[in-house]
Amino acid sequence: MSLGLKPQADNIRTRKRTLALAFWTLTVNNKNTDVLLEIEDLKTYFYLREGISKAVDGASFSIRRGKTLGVVGESGCGKSVTAQSILQIVPKPGRIVSGAINLYVPDGDAGTKQIRITDLKPQSDQMRAIRGSLISMIFQEPMTSFSPVHTIGNQLAETIHLHQPNLDRVSEEMVEEMMRHVGIANPERNREAYPHQLSGGMRQRAMIAMALMLKPSLLIADEPTTALDVTTEAQILRLMRAMQEELGMAIMFITHDLGVIAEMADDVVVMYLGRVVESGDVFTIFDNPQHPYLRALMASLPRIGVKSGKRLAAIEGMVPNPLDIPIGCPFHPRCPEFMPGRCDQVVPREIITEPGHMVACHLYAD
Amino acid sequence: MTVETKQDDLLLRVVGLKKYFPIQQGFLRRVVGHVRAVDGVDFFIKRGETFGLVGESGCGKTTTGRSVLRAVEPTGGEIHFWDREMGQVDVRKLDESKLRIFRRHTQMIFQDPYSSLNPRMTLLDIVGEPLLNNGIGGQERTDRVAKLLEMVGLRPEYIHRYPHAFSGGQRQRIGIARALALNPQLVVCDEPVSALDVSIQAQTLNLLQDLQEEFGLTYLFVAHQLNVVEHICDRVAVMYVGKMVEMAETETLFHSPLHPYTEALMGSVPRPHPRLRGERTVLEGEIANPANPPSGCYFHPRCPYAIDRCKHEEPDLREIHPNHYVKCHRAEELTLRGVEAY
Numbered sequence: 001m002s003l004g005l006k007p008q009a010d011n012i013r014t015r016k017r018t019l020a021l022a023f024w025t026l027t028v029n030n031k032n033t034d035v036l037l038e039i040e041d042l043k044t045y046f047y048l049r050e051g052i053s054k055a056v057d058g059a060s061f062s063i064r065r066g067k068t069l070g071v072v073g074e075s076g077c078g079k080s081v082t083a084q085s086i087l088q089i090v091p092k093p094g095r096i097v098s099g100a101i102n103l104y105v106p107d108g109d110a111g112t113k114q115i116r117i118t119d120l121k122p123q124s125d126q127m128r129a130i131r132g133s134l135i136s137m138i139f140q141e142p143m144t145s146f147s148p149v150h151t152i153g154n155q156l157a158e159t160i161h162l163h164q165p166n167l168d169r170v171s172e173e174m175v176e177e178m179m180r181h182v183g184i185a186n187p188e189r190n191r192e193a194y195p196h197q198l199s200g201g202m203r204q205r206a207m208i209a210m211a212l213m214l215k216p217s218l219l220i221a222d223e224p225t226t227a228l229d230v231t232t233e234a235q236i237l238r239l240m241r242a243m244q245e246e247l248g249m250a251i252m253f254i255t256h257d258l259g260v261i262a263e264m265a266d267d268v269v270v271m272y273l274g275r276v277v278e279s280g281d282v283f284t285i286f287d288n289p290q291h292p293y294l295r296a297l298m299a300s301l302p303r304i305g306v307k308s309g310k311r312l313a314a315i316e317g318m319v320p321n322p323l324d325i326p327i328g329c330p331f332h333p334r335c336p337e338f339m340p341g342r343c344d345q346v347v348p349r350e351i352i353t354e355p356g357h358m359v360a361c362h363l364y365a366d
Numbered sequence: 367m368t369v370e371t372k373q374d375d376l377l378l379r380v381v382g383l384k385k386y387f388p389i390q391q392g393f394l395r396r397v398v399g400h401v402r403a404v405d406g407v408d409f410f411i412k413r414g415e416t417f418g419l420v421g422e423s424g425c426g427k428t429t430t431g432r433s434v435l436r437a438v439e440p441t442g443g444e445i446h447f448w449d450r451e452m453g454q455v456d457v458r459k460l461d462e463s464k465l466r467i468f469r470r471h472t473q474m475i476f477q478d479p480y481s482s483l484n485p486r487m488t489l490l491d492i493v494g495e496p497l498l499n500n501g502i503g504g505q506e507r508t509d510r511v512a513k514l515l516e517m518v519g520l521r522p523e524y525i526h527r528y529p530h531a532f533s534g535g536q537r538q539r540i541g542i543a544r545a546l547a548l549n550p551q552l553v554v555c556d557e558p559v560s561a562l563d564v565s566i567q568a569q570t571l572n573l574l575q576d577l578q579e580e581f582g583l584t585y586l587f588v589a590h591q592l593n594v595v596e597h598i599c600d601r602v603a604v605m606y607v608g609k610m611v612e613m614a615e616t617e618t619l620f621h622s623p624l625h626p627y628t629e630a631l632m633g634s635v636p637r638p639h640p641r642l643r644g645e646r647t648v649l650e651g652e653i654a655n656p657a658n659p660p661s662g663c664y665f666h667p668r669c670p671y672a673i674d675r676c677k678h679e680e681p682d683l684r685e686i687h688p689n690h691y692v693k694c695h696r697a698e699e700l701t702l703r704g705v706e707a708y
Contacts (some may be wrong), residue, residue: 074563229422231418231649236636238648259636282640300568302597305705314568318533
């Protein structure tokens with residue numbers, strides 16, 4: 001490239017960038033301010049010795065402000081990696097390969113401003129500012145999120161301090177208040193406890209306290225009650241609903257438990273092998289499940305209160321390895337509605353079957 | 367109290383079963399207390415049925431299953447088993463040779479399909495080990511293992527592969543094949559599907575039911591997932607901190623529970639449809655500590671129906687209706703909610 005051309009190329013690039021920014025700004029102002037977070041055709045792959053594991057392979061969905069999105073799926077469906085991608089904490093050798101994650105934050109009277117998370121570097125100050133304060137996360141096993149050699153009170157205080165460095169000291173009262181707020185009994189005593197001395201339910205409450213410290217707009221909860229007893233789970237779900245109402249925050253609730261989804265979610269997204277196979281609001285999804293995977297899953301679960309004694313309608317086969325995703329529709333080897341020549345050749349498009357209800361299945365394509 | 371039933375139906379009868387684990391502290395490892403994992407439990411299992419044991423963490427259901435097989439030595443109580451070779455035996459009093467016979471006729475399936483299979487043994491070794499231990503080797507062993515694998519839905523060609531080549535669901539099948547190798551009478555299933563993906567759970571439950579029908583097996587099914595227990599069990603017992611608080615036929619327990627803790631469990635399960643959302647009473651407080659349980663009825667600190675008597679006096683397990691046993695002072699007067707059918 002000769003020297004003469006370079007300045008012109010720069011000019012064109014700058015012009016394009018300015019136009020793009022203007023376009024984005026225009027679209028942002030026209031955007032439904034209802035949407036808090038938007039995932040567009042996200043692809044996150046892991047580059048392993050054995051091959052490329054396509055953990056998330058083209059997922060798109062949105063999370064509404066103040067509402068709960070339930071993300072349902074089993075092992076290998078990509079739900080946890082999606083959450084990691086949002087917070088840019090995908091462990092090596094994984095990385096976001098393509099797609100966009102957009103966060104919409106209030107921008108004074110201009111409506112909302114779009115932050116393209118996928119444009120930010122994971123270690124950047126902007127990303128750090130988002131983690132913990134705008135988007136927070138809680139995990140399945142609180143034991144692994146806490147330091148075993150520090151007291152709970154110590155760790156909660158650290159959270160406060162990290163995000164409010166202007167505070168000279170974090171008082172014990174502040175920590176106790178935090179603990180009381182999430183329902184941990186005897187805060188004065190439990191403040192001095194180590195994580196292993198608390199029950200699973202109390203640890204999860206402490207983790208929720210830490211996550212909600214800065215009143216985030218979005219809480220990502222990755223299987224938060226899976227390891228808990230059913231009576232403790234009921235308490236934690238109640239706490240999460242109360243916190244959501246108090247803070248007006250959105251929750252992205254990841255679980256494999258359809259019962260919890262029925263209890264907690266406003267909207268639902270069903271994932272299988274890295275893709276979204278169905279999505280819609282929770283009533284539509286439960287009243288009228290359309291994707292063969294979702295229907296088969298619902299039919300195969302023993303329902304409480306109904307004793308049939310007959311065999312369950314099990315789904316054949318196993319969940320395949322993300323290293324070896326079938327060609328065409330990823331569910332086709334196990335699908336009772338499999339259409340040879342189509343399902344094993346062509347990836348199904350996302351089809352809107354009724355307002356607010358999307359299915360990715362050839363059965364509904366016409 | 368005694369739990370009575372017709373003699374010829376019985377396979378297992380447990381009276382006053384106790385298992386305490388000592389807590390040792392300090393330099394001299396002195397025993398400072400005991401974790402009362404199983405604290406006086408009575409029940410019976412009929413031949414050919416599936417008996418469920420449910421409860422939350424620390425209730426003692428896993429330890430009960432293990433004690434019954436003498437995989438852990440009970441601290442107290444009686445265990446009677448109607449063995450097809452030896453007749454009625456007192457399991458705790460069995461000597462070495464008789465214990466070996468008992469162990470052939472009773473087996474266990476474990477929760478974690480990843481840690482319950484030796485990664486350095488092939489399927490032939492794993493499933494064939496019980497056969498080898500009982501003098502069956504060579505070609506006969508290989509043939510029987512191949513047949514067992516087929517019975518659980520695995521291809522006999524896999525016989526020389528190692529566990530890491532298989533998925534969680536398949537590994538659980540290997541564990542089941544191993545448990546069936548010696549044609550047992552009683553199989554203790556300790557949370558056999560909780561570690562499996564939801565879409566695989568149904569396959570495994572179907573397999574367990576098919577095998578039960580084909581071989582006339584009796585299951586002691588230990589689990590915490592109430593929907594699974596309701597589906598597969600004929601009778602269910604509920605445990606709380608080492609005690610059995612209620613025992614009844616499945617449908618009776620689920621629809622008309624008599625113990626407040628059972629009511630709380632049924633109420634805590636998330637409903638399977640958003641239209642069933644509603645106000646539910648959430649049980650407050652934490653599960654009691656089996657090393658330091660409350661006085662009187664262990665459940666009284668959390669019980670919405672507790673009266674003064676409950677603080678001081680432990681209730682007896684009483685047969686309130688035919689075949690429906692409850693451990694509660696107020697069992698006759700309370701009207702409790704069960705699960706509403708969907």
